Amino acid sequence: MAAEALVAKHPCLKEAGSETGWNGWKNSIKFKMGNYRNKMRGRAGCQEVTVNAGKRSRSNPENEPSRSNIKRPKRAEVNFLPNFPQGKDLSSLEQLRQTIVEEVKKTEKNLPLIRKMMETTFPLSRQNIVMSCPPVSELMDLWPALKIESEVICISSHLK
Template identity: 50%
Template sequence: MVSQMAEQENITIRVIVSEGDIRKMTTKRPDTLDDLIGWLKGTLKANYSFTLQYQDPEFNNELCNLTNLSELPEKPTIKIIPMIELVPISADTESYGDTSSQTDTEILSSSSLDRSFQWPEVFDVPKFSVDVEYRLRQGNLLYLRDGTCLKVTKELKHNILEKLAETMYAFKAYPEKEDFEAVAKALVQTHPCLKESGSSSGWNGWKNSLKFKMGNYRTKMRQIGRVDVTVNGGKRGRYTANADSSHKGIKKPRKGELNFLPEYPEGKDDHNLEEARQVLVNEMMKTKPNGSLVKKEMDLTFALRRKEVVQNKPALSQMLHRWPALFTESQVCITAECLKKMYVSL
């Protein structure tokens, strides 16, 4: 009789933590949904918020949101659904102040900025999705305990490489060999469970996988029209056998160079920017050009100017004809200041 009462007080649950982590768990029957979530958080050592779904027998065991424990069948299967909490950030009003207080050393408005950071001296491995972070944390604990490396599934590897490629692309569209090595090394140092037993370094395979993933990521960016990679499109391929080799004449930033090929300002296209360029030409024909207007339009047309320089490699005389304001004393000083900052940071 006592054992039967004990069985009634306990509940056995099949818990889907992630695709590769499904557990059978038994606990005292909770009184509320919050009690069940609290017990799961403590048992699984989950430091993130989540909701629960359960397989509903009335709908051929399709998943439904769990809102009340009375909805659960006798031996339920529940799935943990991580929640991403967004924290509002107040805008820094000072950064949107009166432009008249800004110095002549400014080159770009925020709308023209593309890559604002150089490759870091020490690469920080980004945070992955909640599911990936949980699996890596469990793998690291196991590695620290007995040196067992994590068995990396195809899905897990894809998610890790995709996030790393996205992070690398924010710094460089075309990373160098040492960049790939730095990222692979940092990944294994941060998550030792990812070490490769058959590699002398422990990360050489990750480096090679990153190279392929980065190529695939550039293709994805090219398909959505990112200028810094579309400029290198049209290379030799299946249907362009007579074109240049895919490794020949790659247009990419020099070391320390930012905004090599930035995207156009939001809402602007070739037609809009060409009109702005013509405004500049007309203004420069005046005896006393409006300095504020020239600076504003030069800022606005920066992306168009970079596109012309990188893609067409125009002669100096042609640049003088199309961009006369570029050779004024104020613009030369701005360029010189930019170069000074770039070389100081190297």
């Protein structure tokens, strides 16, 4: 669409011999964006961009190839890996997860508090699922609040 709009706005850029007049521009934009994403993967530290990145080369032969262990999305599922909330890191979210485990063990559960903590620790749970692919039983032990029906509905709304 960008290439088409470019040629429509500036007809002098139309390519002679091309069916549409903008196929070459489309290719150039596609490669330019691919190179830009590759550069941003290293700079930004955005986990969602790096989740499927692997760069094996002559200088780094131990790295995974770029296409190994890629989790392909199915239907509406997205390989979603959000960044941690601002001001939070792995250790603080892990402490919050431990608090959730203790809160779920109580007979009088504070459901609004559990929901708030689960929303805060959502990036940690997604990182755990995407990176290490634990069995469901292990995942349920780590996140016992997922056994609460209201939390399952809340988490599924994050993935839509």
